Amino acid sequence: MxxxxxxxxxxxxxxxxxxxxxxxxxxxxxxVYFYTPSELQAQGDLALGKRLRLGGMVEAGSLTKDPETLTIKFRVTDGTASVPVRFTGIPPDLFTEGKGAVVEGTWTPEGVFRSDLIMAKHSEEYHPPAEGEKAPSPKALYRSLLKEEGS
Amino acid sequence: MTFARVRSILGILTLVGLTAGLYLGLIWAPPDAYQGQVQRIMYVHVPTAWVAYLAFLVVFIFSILYLWRGSETFDQVAYASAEVGVVFTGLTILAGSIWGKPTWGVWWTWDARLTTTAILFLIYVGYLMLRSFVEDRSRGARYAAVLGIVGFLDIPIVHKSVEWWRTLHQAPSVMRPEGATVAPPMLFTLLVSVAAFTLLYLYLLSQRLHLERLDAEILERSREG
Structure with missing residues (x-):
């Protein structure tokens, strides 16, 4: 050879x-890129301790932020079940209530999903802002790239 | 019309098309209500993905023709198209990654769309490796043709991945039965950009083919001399 x-x-x-x-x-x-809240609850204790992803909509009115500790609490819902999530860190700019998100982390015995990574899922719809509405400024979107600037 | 003339006309058309695409994409089209200016990356990301699909479709067709008819020209087209396809798959991943960071919050994630695209990239890098390492040209061409045909199976998987499985990547916006979910000015810009990138593909393919022929000619002459 x-x-x-x-x-x-x-x-x-x-x-x-x-x-x-x-x-x-x-x-x-x-x-199985992510589990829905219903699937996660159905798994119960089997899902404990494993690193996994949970995906769904960020429930409207569930989002609270603690600026001191950078802790964010919210619920992820699939319409039937909803799971409380606790996240520490900086979420992506498009992460907001009523929109899709996929969170990575572990399911705890207290029934809270502890996450250290949030990914915002955007839809396949694209349209310009409505009359009078402003598109997000470029700076707001680049904030996640330039972390020092935001602090 | 000579091949040289076809190539220069393609070059000029590509230049005009890409300039129009740049103007429409960066200035004329409105920003997205939700994503803002970052959404403009779509006008590069979608066309590069389209060109990658198209390039590998050409590899698939010309590999079959080569195995069937044995003409070297078919093989040259397949080889040239595979090279362009690999470059554009890489560009698709790169532009997608730059889009992913400000929108999703991550450069990369192992969802079905991204994973199958990574596999696509590796398959055709393998194809190019096979071609450059097997010294006997016609043997290398036959092996590569088989890989070019089998590898194409990944394309429908990549395309359908966002419908078959749960992904972070969004579902198709244009190629969907219920019609596009993109506002008209954005769709128009996207289509112009796709057309311009298709011209760019044809231009690159023709240039690469030209080089391949020069290469074959040199080999021929060195054998004679």
């Missing part, structure tokens, strides 16, 4: 391994 062939086989092995890893690890994770 010449050197070119060896190099090719090593390279091919790396690619095949990466694809296989993504298919078996990544895709399996991706298929």
């Amino acid at each position: 010449n050197r070119g062939m060896v190099r090719f086989l090593v390279g091919a092995a790396v690619i095949v391994a990466a694809v296989a890893y993504l298919i078996w690890g990544g895709v399996q994770e991706a298929i």
